[in-house]
Amino acid sequence: MEAGGVADSLLSGACVLFTLGMFSSGLSDLRHMRMTRSVDNVQFLPFLTTDINNLSWLSYGALKGDGTLIIVNSVGAMLQTLYILVYLHYCPRKRGVLLQTAALLGVLLLGFGYFWLLVPDLEARLQWLGLFCSVFTISMYLSPLADLAKVIQTKSAQHFSFSLTIATLLASASWTLYGFRLKDPYITVPNFPGIVTSFIRLWLFWKYSQKPARNSQLLQT
Helix, strand or coil: CCHHHHHHHHHHHHHHHHHHHHHCCHHHHHHHHHHHCCCCCCCCHHHHHHHHHHHHHHHHHHHHCCHHHHHHHHHHHHHHHHHHHHHHHHCCCHHHHHHHHHHHHHHHHHHHHHHHHHCCCHHHHHHHHHHHHHHHHHHHHHCCHHHHHHHHHHCCCCCCCHHHHHHHHHHHHHHHHHHHHHCCHHHHHHHHHHHHHHHHHHHHHHHHCCCCCHHHHHHHC
16 A cells, blocks of 8 residues: 555544544533433533534535545434434423424525535535535534633633543544645635634643632632
């Protein structure tokens, strides 16, 4: 096997390994829901948006014929669907959760209908779908900015998951290199914000991990 082929295989394996590690972080929430038989302190929206993101990238990978994208996002979609079903099982107020799920699935189906029925050219369909996936992924990586502001305000990083931050950094870096290797900007560009936000999180860990929250200090005085 040529050196380039070995590098591609290693990079593809890194994408699969680190991304599935990132997706499996929801297993702790799954265990918490089963043990407490409740959804206290568990957020539903990240499960749903990640599932939609997986299904979108799965379609892009199938259209592009990319095995790495297909494997990662197939497993990711199954894991996120499992998390959603368990959340629905233990959630006492299912109506709001079902409405959110129906709304995002409706948007996804409308988008797929547009791409597959109204865009007959394969190359144009791939570009539009890639653009949709890129924008959605960037929005997901930028969505925790409110949490970053909260950490700076309270001077405490206790709500961050260090392992998830490392997994996100490694996965984002792997996919950025993978997209660069394939000369696919739809893969490269949306993963770069994941690297940036991960380094910001690591800096906040370093700065605030040893400091108690400002609010708790005020309560003690």
